[in-house]
Amino acid sequence: MTSLDEILKEIKKAKDIVILTHENPDGDAMGSSLALYQALKKMDKDVELIVPKYSRVFTCLPKIENVKSEGTKKEYDLAIAVDTASIKQLNGWANYFEDAKYRIVIDHHSSNSMYGDLNYVDLSSPACAQVMYVLFRYYNWEITQEVGNCLMGGIITDTGGFQYAGVSKETFEIASTLISNGVNVSKLYKQLLSTNSRTSFELRKIALNRLEFLEDGKIAYTYITKKDEKKVKAETGDYEGLVNEGRNIEGVEVSIFLHEIDNGYRVSLRANEYVNVSDVCLMFGGGGHVRAAGVTMQGTPKQIKEKLVKEIKRQLK
16 A cells, blocks of 8 residues: 555645545545645645535535635646545546546545555545544644544544444544544534434435335335435435435345436445445445445336345345
8 A cells, every 4th residue: 555655745746736535425525525625725735625516414514615616727736536436436527636647545445446646545444534534643734623523524424423333442542532622523423414404304204205125124225316306405415324214224234225316326335234235336336335335327226226136135144
């Protein structure tokens, strides 16, 4: 794996830097990117963070007002992709990464394709924000209260509030340090994980009404269409977390959630104990973590469901 010293060397050399993350960004993607943005600004770099669309729930994160929907330059000295396993997940703004003079990837996904000139991917980390924290400490970058809120926001969302299996002793030690820096964990938890908009609630009702149980209740499946979103006047990100509704039901090992997008359906898979959903998604060109993964697929909800269930059944006990 790339050394942190190599990454810092390229950062210092660059005058203008663009930070990118995956489409439909979650709290880890936003928190990690915003923390890095603040560090690079403090180094007097000309830095832009490009995220075309993100959920309004993330407006609680510091410096979110500096996020741009598109870049101001055709070619940057350096592009840094954060929390993104493959270049295709950058979707419509991958050109900023491809056209940059130099490219760095900072991530924690096991399915990362190492698509940068330098790649720092820590598979043991439950959140990219935890990887970012390691960078901050190694480089002696100041972790202000604002940076701490971004890092904690990333850790909270990608660990489901410290409940997923990847959480380690180090994760809690980092959280303790961030709390000492003035981060309010309970406030962030409420803002990012436990507060739903009215439209999000309406989408949840639709998804729950469609919920199916397959393979003796070991698989939960549901979906949301563009028509559904239009009906409730949903905004970007209002469907976040719906995949967990199925996983939290007794007896369910894998939860499948489909969300219609312009070029098909975005599939989210979550597993509880033993199914490797990253392997399932890799079969269709996606990837992610062992217990949380995603992929974009074409077809009707029924067709996609049948393909996914066929692969999941191979791992069911």
